[in-house]
Amino acid sequence: MGLSSSKFSIEFKRLSTGFHQRRISARGVGFDLFIWRGGDGPVLVINGATHGDEYEGPTLLRQWAEHWRPQSLCGSVVMIPVLNEAAYYAGLRSAPADEVNLARAFPGKARGSITQRLAHLFDTQVLAQATHYVDLHSAGRAYELLPWTGFISHQRNINRTQRTMAACFDAFWCWAGPFLPGRTLSAAFNRNIPAIYVECRGTGNVDSRDLRALESGLLHLLAAIGCVPSKRKAKLRHQILRTTRDADEAHLQIHHPSPHDGLFVPSVKVGDHVQRGTTIGLVHYLGKLGGATIQAERKGRIVMLRIQRSVRAGDALCTLAPI
């Protein structure tokens, strides 16, 4: 990797002023980066496709790289449209070779499986240089969600920065919760880097409303953290904020699990408000008549719903939030 004078294969602060395309790779894993280098200042890192079937982040970042040439820039902006290439090219959430979820693999292992090596490479080569971090996600192919932004509750000054960063994405609501291990945001947390994630609609597509919301959020964010000058403070729309101390609340893969394999037929829509006990849908058996009725485990709003009809036992069908 040519680590002669630095522990980083590319030291962002040492790049010349301007726009750069680079690739970081080691031990059979790697990713492409677009880097804008200005004067001294923050180092903002943004990536898409931590999960391979989430296309809003890659689309936004790829479009952005094509046309964004700021007149004056403080610090560095580093964009990685596709972090998890093996999963992305397979069109799957995780890399087929090891089926490890990259968002559970951090901080990774230098000599682990392909996904563990990728987590380690990103953490040590990129995150370690960041002052601010944004991870762009979505519901993926199998789900649809009510777009939100979120962060791990942290110590006071970092929390304030994270709240400012999240508020920039003012078309979306905000979900703050306690530490969960393995995420990109957990790695940022451990390095005391203010970090947020953004969750777009998903369904395997890219909704133009989400793309506009991401673009406007990013513009606000660049000004808010001081990467680009702003003449006046942006007027942001009021954002619904939900803060929870319950680590399970925003853990999307555990709510309303399918009790058996079969065919899921939802009877609610994303955004609906439901009462505890409201029917969310039915999971039909395939080999016999009948099935299981799925009832809302709490009162709340449908913020994520499975749209892929084929389900295995244990697959999450729906997530509710008290918003």
Ligand SMILES: [Zn+2]
């Ligand atoms: Zn994701």
